[in-house]
Amino acid sequence: MIAVMLIAAIISSFSVNRFAPKPMQILIPSNFPKPTYNLQSNPVTEEGFALGRKLFYDGILSRDGTISCGSCHQQASAFIHGGHDLSHGVDDQLGRRNALPIFNALFKKTFFWDGGVPSLDFVPVNPIENPVEMDEKLDHVIKKLNASAAYKILFKKAFDVDEITSKELLHALAQFMGAMISSNSKYDKYVRKEGIELNTDELAGLNLFKQKCSECHATDLFTDGSYRNNGITNDFNSDKGREEITLNPSDRGKFKVPSLRNVEYTSPYMHDGGFETLEEVLEHYNSGIKESITLDPLLKQNKSPGIPLTKNEQQQIIAFLKTLTDTAFLHDQRFSEQH
Amino acid sequence: MKKKYLLFLILSIFILISADAQQAIMQFNNFFGKEDFVFKKEYTTAFGEKLSFVTLNYFISNIKLIKKNGSEYIIPQDSSYFLMKQADPSSKNIVLKNIPKGKYKSISFTIGVDSVRNTMPVEKRTGCLDVGAAARGMYWVWNSGYIFFKLEGKTVNEVDSLRKNFQYHIGGYGGYDTKTINNIKTKTLDIPVTKITKKKNPVININVDIAKFFDNITPVKIAEHRSVMWGDFSVKIADNYVNIFNIGEVVYQHE
Numbered sequence: 001m002i003a004v005m006l007i008a009a010i011i012s013s014f015s016v017n018r019f020a021p022k023p024m025q026i027l028i029p030s031n032f033p034k035p036t037y038n039l040q041s042n043p044v045t046e047e048g049f050a051l052g053r054k055l056f057y058d059g060i061l062s063r064d065g066t067i068s069c070g071s072c073h074q075q076a077s078a079f080i081h082g083g084h085d086l087s088h089g090v091d092d093q094l095g096r097r098n099a100l101p102i103f104n105a106l107f108k109k110t111f112f113w114d115g116g117v118p119s120l121d122f123v124p125v126n127p128i129e130n131p132v133e134m135d136e137k138l139d140h141v142i143k144k145l146n147a148s149a150a151y152k153i154l155f156k157k158a159f160d161v162d163e164i165t166s167k168e169l170l171h172a173l174a175q176f177m178g179a180m181i182s183s184n185s186k187y188d189k190y191v192r193k194e195g196i197e198l199n200t201d202e203l204a205g206l207n208l209f210k211q212k213c214s215e216c217h218a219t220d221l222f223t224d225g226s227y228r229n230n231g232i233t234n235d236f237n238s239d240k241g242r243e244e245i246t247l248n249p250s251d252r253g254k255f256k257v258p259s260l261r262n263v264e265y266t267s268p269y270m271h272d273g274g275f276e277t278l279e280e281v282l283e284h285y286n287s288g289i290k291e292s293i294t295l296d297p298l299l300k301q302n303k304s305p306g307i308p309l310t311k312n313e314q315q316q317i318i319a320f321l322k323t324l325t326d327t328a329f330l331h332d333q334r335f336s337e338q339h
Numbered sequence: 340m341k342k343k344y345l346l347f348l349i350l351s352i353f354i355l356i357s358a359d360a361q362q363a364i365m366q367f368n369n370f371f372g373k374e375d376f377v378f379k380k381e382y383t384t385a386f387g388e389k390l391s392f393v394t395l396n397y398f399i400s401n402i403k404l405i406k407k408n409g410s411e412y413i414i415p416q417d418s419s420y421f422l423m424k425q426a427d428p429s430s431k432n433i434v435l436k437n438i439p440k441g442k443y444k445s446i447s448f449t450i451g452v453d454s455v456r457n458t459m460p461v462e463k464r465t466g467c468l469d470v471g472a473a474a475r476g477m478y479w480v481w482n483s484g485y486i487f488f489k490l491e492g493k494t495v496n497e498v499d500s501l502r503k504n505f506q507y508h509i510g511g512y513g514g515y516d517t518k519t520i521n522n523i524k525t526k527t528l529d530i531p532v533t534k535i536t537k538k539k540n541p542v543i544n545i546n547v548d549i550a551k552f553f554d555n556i557t558p559v560k561i562a563e564h565r566s567v568m569w570g571d572f573s574v575k576i577a578d579n580y581v582n583i584f585n586i587g588e589v590v591y592q593h594e
Contacts, residue, residue, distance in 0.1 A: 038460065041460055041462060042460070042462075109516065110515070110516065112481075115516075116481050116482040116483060117480075117481070117482075117483045118458060118483060118515040118516065119458065119460060119461075119483065121460050121461040122461065122470075122480070122483050125470060125478075125480045126480045126481050128480075129480045130480070130481065137475060138470055138471040138475070139471050139472050139475045141471070142471045142472070165469065165471060165472065166461060166464070166469055166470055166471025166472065167461050167462050167464075167465075167469075169471065170461045170471075171461065171462075244482075244569075245482050245517075245519070246514065246517050246518075246519050247519060247520060247569070247570065247571065248517075248519075251517075
């Protein structure tokens with residue numbers, strides 16, 4: 001007994017110098033599906049998360065140091081680029097699509113509007129190397145990080161490495177983004193029966209939503225992860241959407257169904273950022289659908305394309321959509337740039 | 340010639356150091372027709388297009404050695420990925436370690452990277468598969484997946500002496516959740532029956548004729564296909580280049 005205690009004491013006295021990042025618990029909300037990301041192969045730690053956050057807000061990921069992930073994914077705008085239909089990259093170049101929110105990434109099957117990236121690990125490489133976003137090369141980012149004494153210490157603490165490689169860089173970013181879970185909206189508390197009720201308009205909106213919207217905006221992630229043409233345009237010359245990945249003409253003009261969580265704050269809307277308000281979005285489904293061969297069948301069930309919605313119904317749906325706002329998440333200091 | 344001698348020297352030293360290992364070496368030799376393939380040298384395709392090259396890279400993976408009796412030795416997967424870069428002479432020699440003793444009659448390999456490895460998490464992308472190091476420029480970041488075969492250069496237009504770039508980036512592992520182009524190619528080459536023992540380490544030469552990249556099942560005229568990347572014509576190109584890998588001499592470096 002004494003011997004065991006002695007050994008334990010010796011071990012613990014050494015542990016000061018041992019590599020021991022603090023595990024960070026990731027709570028999976030009870031109303032969410034299972035994560036798609038394998039947290040066992042990249043367990044989130046306090047050190048890894050903090051490092052990922054520092055990287056997320058650091059222009060070092062871009063060619064000229066001017067653009068960070070946080071430049072286009074701003075917390076106050078639910079991690080999209082507030083006030084920009086399309087985002088600006090280095091040299092003020094314009095992107096082609098509206099930035100997507102990045103929370104609840106642990107649960108996504110694929111990433112980006114066209115689903116071109118199936119793994120959270122490889123999400124950051126796309127904006128880093130995109131010439132109109134960060135216009136950098138991943139190997140050069142790694143060289144810059146290895147030349148930084150401060151980063152070398154942080155990577156050592158988080159991953160016990162002396163040399164930074166793409167694995168640690170991408171794991172750190174995946175830990176930070178993966179830990180961003182938005183699941184405490186009014187709707188969540190209502191649906192999890194945490195003592196919160198929806199008002200009459202919100203309830204009416206929820207019922208309308210279930211009838212008219214939830215086939216695509218399915219589950220409590222509010223997306224089925226599929227790609228659909230929702231009639232924004234019938235001119236696909238500048239952006240073929242999912243077809244650019246599959247090369248299948250039947251995917252022309254199809255884009256990923258986005259989640260609606262925090263939608264109150266993610267204006268502008270749609271892949272091209274064409275709508276500024278939720279009123280415009282709802283009216284689009286009511287009367288603005290542009291027909292084309294690949295238009296989603298669910299939008300072709302009536303005499304004229306779209307989903308008929310009276311003004312009152314639209315308002316009720318909007319009232320419901322606003323219950324998806326997770327104020328605590330939007331103000332959670334853990335996800336903010338640290339000064 | 341000098342370069343070749345140097346390469347041979349390096350190779351000899353390497354083999355002397357590892358004299359006791361039961362191994363084989365795959366040596367990739369790139370040609371353009373009968374000429375050695377070198378950057379910036381002017382060649383002419385079968386279709387009369389004059390051109391020079393600046394990039395030639397290709398992935399070789401999932402190597403198998405087939406014994407005379409038909410049994411196979413599969414190189415362990417984690418150590419079976421190689422990236423041949425023309426710019427890096429050492430990458431042209433692939434050392435296959437710990438091969439079981441025996442008589443071998445053929446060798447099989449993938450030109451490209453299998454679909455499973457294309458979708459693995461980042462910790463499984465080490466060595467030549469590291470997109471933040473060796474695999475720089477050999478990965479599509481917007482449409483996740485490795486570029487299997489990359490050939491780039493310039494054409495020389497005799498009339499106005501304008502030099503114009505061409506680029507062939509061929510990849511496509513079949514798609515993650517939707518079926519897409521699959522340009523993964525497996526090549527099996529017969530070799531003269533070759534003994535591998537501790538004392539007998541063969542060097543299996545594989546000759547790659549870039550002239551045949553253009554002059555094959557589907558004629559590739561640069562004027563018509565100057566830039567081929569993620570698109571249907573890439574399938575034709577992959578069907579061409581699977582035929583440009585041929586067995587050369589098999590020699591023993593150590594008796």
